[in-house]
Amino acid sequence: MSNYITEPFRIKMVEPLRxxxxxxxxxxxxxxxxxxxxxxxxxxxxxLLTDSGTNAMSDTQWAGIMVGDxxxxxxxxxxxxxxxxxxxxxxxxxxxxxxxxxxxxxxYPCLLKAGQYSVSNMHFDTTRGHVGLCKAKPVDLVVAEAxxxxxxxxxxxxxxxxxxxxxxxxxxxxxxxxxxxxxTNNSAGGQPVSMQNLRETFALAKQYGIVLNIDAARFAENAxxxxxxxxxxxxxxxxxxxxxxxxxxxxxTMSAKKDGIVNMxxxxxxxxxxxxxxxxxxxxxxxxxxxxxxxxxxxDMEALAIGLYEALEEDYLAYRLGQIRYLGDKLRExxxxxxxxxxxxxxxxxxxxxxxxxxxxxxxxxxxxxxxxLEGGIRGCDIGSYMLDPDPETGKQMEAEMxxxxxxxxxxxxxxxxxxxxxxxxxxxxxxxxxLKGYRIVWQPEVLRHxxxxxxxxx
Numbered sequence: 001m002s003n004y005i006t007e008p009f010r011i012k013m014v015e016p017l018r019x020x021x022x023x024x025x026x027x028x029x030x031x032x033x034x035x036x037x038x039x040x041x042x043x044x045x046x047x048l049l050t051d052s053g054t055n056a057m058s059d060t061q062w063a064g065i066m067v068g069d070x071x072x073x074x075x076x077x078x079x080x081x082x083x084x085x086x087x088x089x090x091x092x093x094x095x096x097x098x099x100x101x102x103x104x105x106x107x108y109p110c111l112l113k114a115g116q117y118s119v120s121n122m123h124f125d126t127t128r129g130h131v132g133l134c135k136a137k138p139v140d141l142v143v144a145e146a147x148x149x150x151x152x153x154x155x156x157x158x159x160x161x162x163x164x165x166x167x168x169x170x171x172x173x174x175x176x177x178x179x180x181x182x183x184t185n186n187s188a189g190g191q192p193v194s195m196q197n198l199r200e201t202f203a204l205a206k207q208y209g210i211v212l213n214i215d216a217a218r219f220a221e222n223a224x225x226x227x228x229x230x231x232x233x234x235x236x237x238x239x240x241x242x243x244x245x246x247x248x249x250x251x252x253t254m255s256a257k258k259d260g261i262v263n264m265x266x267x268x269x270x271x272x273x274x275x276x277x278x279x280x281x282x283x284x285x286x287x288x289x290x291x292x293x294x295x296x297x298x299x300d301m302e303a304l305a306i307g308l309y310e311a312l313e314e315d316y317l318a319y320r321l322g323q324i325r326y327l328g329d330k331l332r333e334x335x336x337x338x339x340x341x342x343x344x345x346x347x348x349x350x351x352x353x354x355x356x357x358x359x360x361x362x363x364x365x366x367x368x369x370x371x372x373x374l375e376g377g378i379r380g381c382d383i384g385s386y387m388l389d390p391d392p393e394t395g396k397q398m399e400a401e402m403x404x405x406x407x408x409x410x411x412x413x414x415x416x417x418x419x420x421x422x423x424x425x426x427x428x429x430x431x432x433x434x435x436l437k438g439y440r441i442v443w444q445p446e447v448l449r450h451x452x453x454x455x456x457x458x459x
Contacts, residue, residue: 002322002325002326002328002329003326004322004323004326004416004419005318005319005322005323005325005326006319007319007412007415008313008315008316008318008319009058009412012059017045017046018042018043018045019045019377020043020045020377022374022375024043025043025373025374025377026374028040028043029370029373029374033442033453033454033455033456034366034370034439034454034455034456034457035450035452035453035454035455036049036369036370036373036379036380036381036382037049037450037451037452038452039373039379044373044377044378044379045376045377045378046376046377046378046379046414046418046421046422047379047410048346048378048379048380048381048406048407048408048409048410048422049379049380049381049408050381050408051258051345051346051408051409051410051411052099052100052217052255052257052258052408053099053257053262053263053264054263054408054410054411054413055257055261055262055263055410055411055412055413056410056411056412056413057261057262057263057303057307058261058306058307058310058412060306060310061261061262061303061306061307061310062303064299064302064303064305064306065299065302065303066299067302068297068298068299068300068301068302068303069298069302070297070298070299071298072290072293073290073292073293074292075292075293075298075301076298077298077299077301077302077305078096078292078293078298078301080301080302080305081094081096081267081301081302081304081305082094083305084304084305084308084309085267085269085308088239088242088243088308088309088312089242089243089246089252089269090243090246090247090271091246091252091269091270091271091272092270092271092272093269093270093271093272093273093274093277093280094267094268094269094270095267095268095269095270095277095280095281095284095291095294096265096266096267096292096293096294096295096296096301096304097266097267097268097284097288097294097295097296098264098265098266098288098294098295098296099255099256099257099264099265099266099295100126100215100217100253100254100255100256100257100266101126101129101130101255101266102266102287102288102295103253103254103255103266103267103268104126104127104130104253105130105133105287106268106280106283106284106287106288107213107251107253107268107280108130108131108133108134108178109134109283110276110279110280110283111177111178111211111213112131112134112136112177112178113134113135113136113177114134114135114136115135115136115137115175116134116136116137116175116176116177117136117137117138117139117167117171117175117176117177118131118136118137118138118139118176118177118178118179118180119139119141119164119167119168119176119178119179119180120138120139120140120141120159120179120180120181120182120215121140121141121142121143121157121158121159121160121180121181121182121185121188121193122140122142122146122157122182122185122186122187122188123138123140123180123182123187124182124186124187124215125187125387125448125450126448127180127182127215128389129389129447129448132389132392132447133447134177136177139167140187140401141159141160141163141164141167142156142157142158142159142160142185142188142401143155143156143158143159143160144160145158146158146185146188146189146191146401146402147401147402149189149337149338149339149340149348149350149353149402150337150340151340152340152341154192154194154225154229154230154341155191155192155193155194155197155225155229155230156185156188156189156191156192156339157182157183157184157185157188157191157192157193157222157343158185158193158194158197159181159193159197159201161197161200161201161204164179164201164204165204168204168208168210173208173209173210176208176210177210177211178210178211178212178213179201179204179205179210179211179212179213180212180213180214180215181193181198181201181212181213181214181215181249182214182215182217183198183214183215183216183218183219183222183245184218184221184222184225184343184344184345185343186217186218186345186383187383187402188339188402189338189339189342189343189346189348189402189404190218190221190324190339190342190343190344190345190346190348191339191343192221192222192225192226192229192343192344193222194226194229194230195226195230195233195241195244195245195248196230198245198248198249199248201248202248202249205250211250211251212248212249212250212251213249213250213251213252213253214245214246214249214251214252214253215252215253215254216246216252216253216254216259216267216269217254217255217257217258217259218258218259218344218345219242219245219246219254219259220238220242220259220311220312220317221259221317221320221321221343221344221345222245222344223238223241223242223245223312223317224238224314224317224318224320224321224344225321225344226241226245227241227314228321237314238312238313238314238317239312242312246269246271249271250270250271250273251268251269251270251271251273251276252267252268252269253266253267253268253269254266254267254268254269256304256307256308258345259308259311260304260307260308260311261307261310261311261411261412262300262303262304262307264296264300265296265300265301265303265304266295268280320344320411321342321344323409323414323419324342324343324344324345324346324347324409325341325342326416326419327342327347327407327409327419327422327423328340328341328342328347330419330420330423331347331349331423331426331427334423334426334427334430335427335430336349336354336426336427336430337349337350337353337354338350339402339404345408345409346406346407346408346409347406347407347409348383348402348404348405348406348407349368349404349405349406349407349426350402350403350404351364351365351367351368351382351384351403351404351405352364352384352402352403354368354405354429354430354433355367355368355433355436355438357434358436358437358438359438360384360385360397360399360400360403361385361397361399362437362438362439362440362458363382363384363385363386363438363439363455364384364403364438365382365383365384365385365386365387365403365404365405365406366382366384366386366405366439366455367436367437367438367439368380368382368405368429368436369381369382369405369406370439371429371432371436372405372407372425372426372429375425375428375429376421376422376424376425376428378407378421378422378425378426380405380406380407380408381405381406381407381408382404382405382406382450383400383402383404383405383406384400384402384403384404384405385397385398385399385400385403386439386441386450386453387400387450388400389446389447389448389449390449407422407426437457437458437459438457438458439455439456439457439458440455440456440458441453441454441455442454442455442456
C-alpha cells in the first residue's frame, strides 16, 4: 500500500461542496438521461469526469491573470507564451487555440486527406473524431501489454513499432497522413510512452516520410514516468526529458487544460516546417481568431505560460503521480481490478472484469460510473465501447479493446480524505456488481456521441 504523498502546497481558498442523498442522485441521473456529461455540477459531490480544465491554479497564475495583455494583435502575453514553448519544447512555431480539439480541428486537415490513415498508439475520442471529419481512418497500434490490466509493464502506452512498420508497408507510406503519439496514452489507462519507443517510432516516420505528431496533453506526467522508470534518465531534469521527447516529433497538439494547469487553452507546436505553420495560421483566423490570440484572452495566455513551468516541478509531479498511485493501491487492496500500474492522471477501473455479465453493447463502463455516482456522488467517465461512435461504414456498434470506467483526479484540487471516499465507494460498487444492469442508447449524434447521447437502463 502506497503512503499518501504530502501536498507541496497549502490551501488559500476553498469552494463548498454539496452532499446529496441517493434519492436525489437517482432523480438527477434520470433527468440527465443517464449521461454523466448532462449532470449539473451542483448535483455532483466529487467530480472526476475529467482532469481537463478542472485544475486549481496557483497564486502566481492568478497574479499573472491581472497583467494579461488584452490587445487584439501582438499582445505581450502571446510573446511570453511563445517564448515558453520555445524554451520548454524547442519548437520554433507556436499557435495558441482555445483548447485541444481546436488544435486538432486546425492541424489535422493540413495533414490528412480523404481515404488516408492516421496511425496512433491510441487515438483519444476527439482525435478520432477529427480524423473522421477529415474522411480519414484512425488505426490504433498500442502494445499488447496494454490489454492485460494486471501486467506490471512500465510503458503500456507504447506504440507497437513492429506492427507499425508492417502497416506502413502493407498500406503504402503515401496513404498514411500522420502518425500520432499520445503521451500519456489516455485510452490505454493514462499509461506512459518510453523515450526509446518515441525514438524508434520517429525513426520509422522519417524513414517513410510521414509526419509524426505528439498529442501532448499530459507531457509532463509522461516525462516524470520516464525519469522514474526508464534506464538512464534518473539524473535528467524534467525539462531535459521533455526537450528530448519532443525532438522525436515534427509537431504537437496540446490541450493545455491538462498539464498547462489552466482552465482554458490549447497549443499547436511546429518544430520547423514554415509551410505547415502558414497553413495553420490561415485556418486559425476564420476558426479561432487572430493568430496572436487564437481564441484565448491575454490573461489565459499569461496563466498558461506560468502553468507550463509549474507542471515541470518535480515535487509537484511526485505528488501528482503519487495521488493516483495511492488511490489505485487502495482499490486493489479492496479487490477492485484496475489498469496496473496506475497512470498519471486517473484510475481506470476494469469494468469488463467487474461486470462480466454486461456485454460491450450494453456498456459496462457506463454502468459502473453511473453506479459510482448513485453510491457516492462521484462523477466518472466511460472509456470503452460507449465512447466509440458507430462504425462509419456499417453503422454497427464497435467493441473497444478495453472497457474502462475512468476516474480523473483534477490537479491540486482533492485531498486524501476525498480519495478515501472514492476508494470506499468503488469498493462498495464492486461488492454489489452482480445486481447491476447495462444501458442502451435511445438517441445519439453522428460524431462524438458520448458527450450528448441519451440512454436508458436495459430491462
